[in-house]
Amino acid sequence: MLSSTDFASASWELVVRVDHPNEEEQKDVTLRVAGDLHVGGLMLKLVEQINISQDWSDFALWWEQKHCWLLKTHWTLDKYGVQADAKLLFTPQHKMLRLRLPNVKTVRLRVSFSAVVFKAVSDICKILNIRRSEELSLLKPSGDYFKKKKKKDKTNKEPIIEDILNLEGSPTTSGPPVSPGLYSRTMTPTYDPINGTPASSTMTWFSDSPLTEQNCSILAFSQPPQSPEALADMYQPRSLVDKTKLNAGWLDSSRSLMEQGIQEDEQLLLRFKYYTFFDLNPKYDAVRINQLYEQARWAILLEEIDCTEEEMMIFAALQYHISKLSLSAETQDFTHESEVDEVEAALSNLEVTLEGGKMDNTLEDITDIPQLADNLKLFRPKKLILKAFKQYWFIFKDTSIAYFKNKELEQGEPVEKLNLRGCEVVPDVNVAERKFGIKLLIPVADGMNEVYLRCDHENQYAQWMAACILASKGKTMADSSYQPEVLNILSFLRMKNRNSASQVASNVETMDINPECFVSHRCAKKHKSKQLAARILEAHQNVAQMPLVEAKLRFIQAWQSLPEFGLTYYLVRFKGSKKDDILGVSYNRLIRIDATTGIPITTWRFTNMKQWNVNWEIRQVAIEFDQNVSIAFTCLSADCKIVHEYIGGYIFLSTRSKDQNETLDEDLFHKLTGGQD
Numbered sequence: 001m002l003s004s005t006d007f008a009s010a011s012w013e014l015v016v017r018v019d020h021p022n023e024e025e026q027k028d029v030t031l032r033v034a035g036d037l038h039v040g041g042l043m044l045k046l047v048e049q050i051n052i053s054q055d056w057s058d059f060a061l062w063w064e065q066k067h068c069w070l071l072k073t074h075w076t077l078d079k080y081g082v083q084a085d086a087k088l089l090f091t092p093q094h095k096m097l098r099l100r101l102p103n104v105k106t107v108r109l110r111v112s113f114s115a116v117v118f119k120a121v122s123d124i125c126k127i128l129n130i131r132r133s134e135e136l137s138l139l140k141p142s143g144d145y146f147k148k149k150k151k152k153d154k155t156n157k158e159p160i161i162e163d164i165l166n167l168e169g170s171p172t173t174s175g176p177p178v179s180p181g182l183y184s185r186t187m188t189p190t191y192d193p194i195n196g197t198p199a200s201s202t203m204t205w206f207s208d209s210p211l212t213e214q215n216c217s218i219l220a221f222s223q224p225p226q227s228p229e230a231l232a233d234m235y236q237p238r239s240l241v242d243k244t245k246l247n248a249g250w251l252d253s254s255r256s257l258m259e260q261g262i263q264e265d266e267q268l269l270l271r272f273k274y275y276t277f278f279d280l281n282p283k284y285d286a287v288r289i290n291q292l293y294e295q296a297r298w299a300i301l302l303e304e305i306d307c308t309e310e311e312m313m314i315f316a317a318l319q320y321h322i323s324k325l326s327l328s329a330e331t332q333d334f335t336h337e338s339e340v341d342e343v344e345a346a347l348s349n350l351e352v353t354l355e356g357g358k359m360d361n362t363l364e365d366i367t368d369i370p371q372l373a374d375n376l377k378l379f380r381p382k383k384l385i386l387k388a389f390k391q392y393w394f395i396f397k398d399t400s401i402a403y404f405k406n407k408e409l410e411q412g413e414p415v416e417k418l419n420l421r422g423c424e425v426v427p428d429v430n431v432a433e434r435k436f437g438i439k440l441l442i443p444v445a446d447g448m449n450e451v452y453l454r455c456d457h458e459n460q461y462a463q464w465m466a467a468c469i470l471a472s473k474g475k476t477m478a479d480s481s482y483q484p485e486v487l488n489i490l491s492f493l494r495m496k497n498r499n500s501a502s503q504v505a506s507n508v509e510t511m512d513i514n515p516e517c518f519v520s521h522r523c524a525k526k527h528k529s530k531q532l533a534a535r536i537l538e539a540h541q542n543v544a545q546m547p548l549v550e551a552k553l554r555f556i557q558a559w560q561s562l563p564e565f566g567l568t569y570y571l572v573r574f575k576g577s578k579k580d581d582i583l584g585v586s587y588n589r590l591i592r593i594d595a596t597t598g599i600p601i602t603t604w605r606f607t608n609m610k611q612w613n614v615n616w617e618i619r620q621v622a623i624e625f626d627q628n629v630s631i632a633f634t635c636l637s638a639d640c641k642i643v644h645e646y647i648g649g650y651i652f653l654s655t656r657s658k659d660q661n662e663t664l665d666e667d668l669f670h671k672l673t674g675g676q677d
Contacts (some may be wrong), residue, residue: 009622020089040073102295193282225517275566316518436461648672
């Protein structure tokens with residue numbers, strides 16, 4: 001027989017606080033436990049002592065001091081290291097969270113606070129019907145984000161606070177989602193590829209989901225433009241250093257919300273984090289395309305990305321067009337199409353999947369790599385020399401440009417040969433002035449060589465610009481993406497063409513929306529309202545016949561063509577440097593940028609990367625490239641884990657292919673992005 005003292009030494013009292021959803025205050029429950037008791041047994045004893053009949057399946061234990069969940073229910077208290085002084089909370093794993101979407105609409109839904117953020121975002125995207133969840137993540141905004149400028153009266157309401165779309169019945173509970181069919185390959189809800197409305201044949205698939213037909217339309221349609229006053233009150237970065245603040249708050253994808261200090265009902269931003277938008281399909285991606293369009297729109301309006309005034313007018317015209325079409329589309333009845341049986345829709349989808357893409361002339365591509373040869377003008381900037389272009393005979397072959405004094409000398413030695421692999425390609429275009437230029441920043445041992453090329457006309461520019469863009473990525477003109485790139489550049493140039501102003505003048509008076517809503521605050525201050533309206537309507541003539549979804553896709557393409565597209569900025573200090581620099585992270589490269597001038601110093605391509613790691617003690621990222629090039633830096637504007645995850649995330653996304661099914665290799669993602677804390 002054990003004495004009472006022996007029993008006391010083998011067990012101890014453990015206090016567990018119970019977060020009961022039906023009561024305002026948390027209650028403490030005292031249990032006598034032993035170290036060999038497993039976590040599942042502890043929860044069973046706890047529920048028996050609470051003695052309230054309800055579903056406890058979503059509850060789990062949270063260890064406050066260690067800041068971790070005790071989710072391995074077969075582990076004993078000894079294995080976890082739980083002792084009498086442990087503060088445990090018995091709380092639901094799924095809690096309410098407010099998410100501001102790219103279209104500044106806030107949704108409130110139930111999210112797992114115990115799953116890693118990568119999995120939580122996947123569940124959120126299933127509710128919102130957004131495919132390719134790996135491209136998105138959650139961002140905790142800086143203090144400036146929701147703050148108004150202090151110029152105005154404090155009694156004014158914040159400009160972008162609006163009603164919340166409540167999806168409290170969302171199916172991210174501990175069991176499988178209510179509508180697992182939402183993500184099966186043949187049962188994805190389909191949309192009209194012209195106007196983005198949900199196809200009537202698939203509306204029944206929303207019946208089990210909180211994403212009803214009405215809610216779906218809210219997410220798939222563009223929101224009405226903000227007033228110019230509201231736009232002026234939003235946070236706008238004024239410099240590259242300001243832009244680094246925008247990306248400091250990305251959550252760690254390998255840890256849970258609770259582990260990162262996120263509170264129940266806190267507001268976070270759901271954003272496209274990685275700028276590689278895979279397999280955009282109007283038939284399935286109405287919500288995804290709209291949210292992507294909205295993120296691009298706000299990036300332009302708040303000057304998070306720079307563009308010329310000419311480009312700003314194209315973006316404004318497309319916004320005006322989309323706004324008009326969205327208003328008319330919202331008044332239409334969604335069930336105007338003939339009813340199609342779900343099975344027929346599924347079979348149609350299967351047919352598209354089985355057909356696959358058309359085969360290119362692969363053999364021809366391999367054996368015959370095209371080349372360009374033409375007269376272009378060249379200029380190399382030097383100090384105290386005026387910008388004078390000189391004509392040469394250029395030959396573009398593989399990923400290099402060689403130029404000669406004239407065509408007759410092309411068989412001899414060139415004046416110079418430029419290898420474009422890894423270079424920066426920047427458009428230098430003004431269609432109104434018939435200026436078609438290409439700025440090349442070519443990496444060399446001590447920085448970047450700057451070279452300007454000047455083309456004579458649109459077609460020549462589109463061909464050479466497309467070739468330069470592909471060469472910078474290590475691809476030749478034999479690549480299947482060359483012709484589509486040429487066509488994209490041409491379509492963007494044609495949108496910039498100025499039309500006769502006769503018809504525009506009569507339409508300015510009838511423009512029913514404030515033109516200042518469609519341009520950045522700085523651009524609006526430069527022009528009178530009527531001038532702005534005239535220029536927007538003039539640009540609108542080039543896009544007036546576009547259907548709604550095509551206009552959004554064209555806006556996204558135009559955004560992607562901007563020189564700064566896809567660059568995420570961080571303030572860093574390189575090893576051996578005495579001053580701070582900006583690090584730009586893109587889908588295929590890293591760029592070191594001078595923090596004062598904004599001029600790129602060096603570019604490193606991911607394709608040349610051999611390995612990268614983090615020294616967690618000194619929080620330093622170290623990267624090795626080919627040819628014995630290595631760099632190391634510490635992050636000043638964010639945790640180094642964020643930059644480490646960005647690099648690994650882009651490399652992970654580059655492994656995707658259309659042959660894969662919808663499931664992702666989550667373990668590979670964590671292996672590439674997680675690091676070892």
